[in-house]
Amino acid sequence: MIPRYQTVIFVILLAASIVMGAVLWHLLDRAHQRLLAGEDSAPTRAPEVAPVEQATLMAADDSDDSLETRVLSLPLPAEPGARARAVLGRLLDLYAAPGAAHPVPGGAQGIVDVFLLPAKNGTDAEPGAGGGSPSPSGQSLAVVNLTAAFANGHPSGIETETLTILSICATLHANLPQVAEVRFLVDGLPRATLAGHADLTRTYLTSESTGTAGGDQP
Amino acid sequence: MRWSERMLLPVPQIGAARDRFSPCEAVKGRTALFARRFAWKPFTALAAIFLPLVSIAALAQAPSTPAPRFVVVLDAAHGGDDAGAKLAGPDGSTELEKDFTLQFSVRLRSLLTARGIGVVTTRESDVTLDADRRAEIANHANAQACLVLHAAMSGSGVHLFLSSLPPAQRAVLVPWKTAQAAWVARSVALAGMLNSALNHAGVKVTIGRTALTTIDSMTCPAVAVEVAPQQAAGSFSGQSGGIGDSAYQAQVAEAIAAGLLEWRSASDRPAEIPAEGQYP
Numbered sequence: 001m002i003p004r005y006q007t008v009i010f011v012i013l014l015a016a017s018i019v020m021g022a023v024l025w026h027l028l029d030r031a032h033q034r035l036l037a038g039e040d041s042a043p044t045r046a047p048e049v050a051p052v053e054q055a056t057l058m059a060a061d062d063s064d065d066s067l068e069t070r071v072l073s074l075p076l077p078a079e080p081g082a083r084a085r086a087v088l089g090r091l092l093d094l095y096a097a098p099g100a101a102h103p104v105p106g107g108a109q110g111i112v113d114v115f116l117l118p119a120k121n122g123t124d125a126e127p128g129a130g131g132g133s134p135s136p137s138g139q140s141l142a143v144v145n146l147t148a149a150f151a152n153g154h155p156s157g158i159e160t161e162t163l164t165i166l167s168i169c170a171t172l173h174a175n176l177p178q179v180a181e182v183r184f185l186v187d188g189l190p191r192a193t194l195a196g197h198a199d200l201t202r203t204y205l206t207s208e209s210t211g212t213a214g215g216d217q218p
Numbered sequence: 219m220r221w222s223e224r225m226l227l228p229v230p231q232i233g234a235a236r237d238r239f240s241p242c243e244a245v246k247g248r249t250a251l252f253a254r255r256f257a258w259k260p261f262t263a264l265a266a267i268f269l270p271l272v273s274i275a276a277l278a279q280a281p282s283t284p285a286p287r288f289v290v291v292l293d294a295a296h297g298g299d300d301a302g303a304k305l306a307g308p309d310g311s312t313e314l315e316k317d318f319t320l321q322f323s324v325r326l327r328s329l330l331t332a333r334g335i336g337v338v339t340t341r342e343s344d345v346t347l348d349a350d351r352r353a354e355i356a357n358h359a360n361a362q363a364c365l366v367l368h369a370a371m372s373g374s375g376v377h378l379f380l381s382s383l384p385p386a387q388r389a390v391l392v393p394w395k396t397a398q399a400a401w402v403a404r405s406v407a408l409a410g411m412l413n414s415a416l417n418h419a420g421v422k423v424t425i426g427r428t429a430l431t432t433i434d435s436m437t438c439p440a441v442a443v444e445v446a447p448q449q450a451a452g453s454f455s456g457q458s459g460g461i462g463d464s465a466y467q468a469q470v471a472e473a474i475a476a477g478l479l480e481w482r483s484a485s486d487r488p489a490e491i492p493a494e495g496q497y498p
Contacts, residue, residue: 062372062373063373063374064424065373065377065424065426155303155370155371155372156302156303156304156315156370157303157368157369157370157371157372157373157444157446158368158370158377158379158428158430158442158444159370159372159373159377159379159424159426159444159446160370160372160373162379162426162428162429165429192431193431195303196296196300196302196303197368197428197430198428198429198430199429199430199431199434201431202429204429208382208427
């Protein structure tokens with residue numbers, strides 16, 4: 001003989017289970033509808049691939065302290081900052097390759113960002129305005145933000161550090177002629193030297209880096 | 219002047235700071251001696267008048283202070299907490315740049331001192347010195363040449379680096395961070411002499427410009443000397459021509475000492491080297 005109160009509890013629990021199942025079915029249906037609605041807003045076109053263009057890399061050579069011009073075909077974005085980063089990434093990839101004339105580990109991952117700002121000597125440039133575009137005078141300051149891993153892993157020495165800096169400056173100027181000045185940051189912060197020698201606190205003029213860093217003497 | 223004559227000169231005070239006779243005292247003494255010896259002759263009066271004038275004119279031409287000593291500053295880069303580059307040591311071990319530069323500084327100091335050149339070193343032990351302190355020591359020495367010694371495994375031979383600051387005219391007040399700008403012309407001349415001496419010794423040399431904080435604040439002809447292995451990169455220290463090869467180090471040090479000797483000789487002929495503040 002089943003007690004009355006147990007029958008009542010069983011009926012109540014059965015009704016609650018049926019109600020909860022209906023609610024869950026309804027919620028599942030709503031979530032499915034929401035998911036289907038979200039797919040409509042997804043991009044239907046694949047991202048555009050940057051057109052391949054000629055890029056000039058000023059690659060350093062430790063054997064004679066020179067900068068060698070190399071012209072490569074690279075997909076280059078139109079935006080100047082992204083373009084500068086792509087070119088410098090390729091340059092650092094050259095240095096990270098086995099048997100490089102200027103061996104530096106790290107590769108393209110060594111560069112976080114490249115920002116283009118109006119140069120200080122621009123005629124009517126507003127500081128901080130128009131980031132990513134050159135000043136009306138045509139002069140730009142490029143801020144190259146390196147990773148700490150790249151700086152810490154860079155070989156130490158006056159020659160090798162100077163060549164790295166000069167090659168970056170010369171490559172920027174070769175591909176973005178409006179870049180007249182270059183400053184360096186490491187993980188977004190100023191740093192005294194690249195790897196113990198070359199000064200990273202100063203502003204480098206790209207006009208100083210054209211040609212060769214040094215030269216063999218007879 | 220004989221000793222007996224010198225005894226007639228005025229005796230300097232005991233405890234005087236300088237033991238030299240002043241020109242005026244010398245003239246007075248010489249005149250008195252002349253008057254005593256030739257008192258009976260008729261031209262004594264004229265001689266007593268004109269001889270001091272002639273002597274004063276002659277002594278005025280002589281330098282009143284001794285010629286400045288030729289001093290070279292040797293800055294052994296890095297030290298203490300700053301180890302510098304890691305160099306390939308003997309048997310595959312690692313040698314630190316700070317130890318190499320200190321050892322090379324001591325070797326070069328010995329060579330220069332033996333040749334009569336005054337040497338001021340920025341450090342004699344493994345201590346930490348920042349770039350400003352090194353430049354302070356060099357600037358206080360009033361040196362005729364400042365060499366900043368480095369070492370690296372990249373490249374080959376000896377790398378000579380000058381400041382990349384644009385040349386500027388010398389001013390009374392010089393910005394600390396660009397003090398070298400007025401000395402760039404002389405630094406170029408010094409690098410040229412070191413280059414000639416190293417080439418003469420058969421050492422490969424490359425010359426370039428760089429932004430080095432220590433050099434940029436120096437008010438003297440300054441060159442950074444970076445010693446690299448004689449052969450291509452990768453040669454180990456103990457191997458012939460490696461950066462730790464004693465014979466190679468001695469060859470480089472001898473050549474630098476010879477270049478500084480030539481620089482001292484050129485300093486005696488001011489027409490051969492540009493003055494500070496002069497554009498190259």
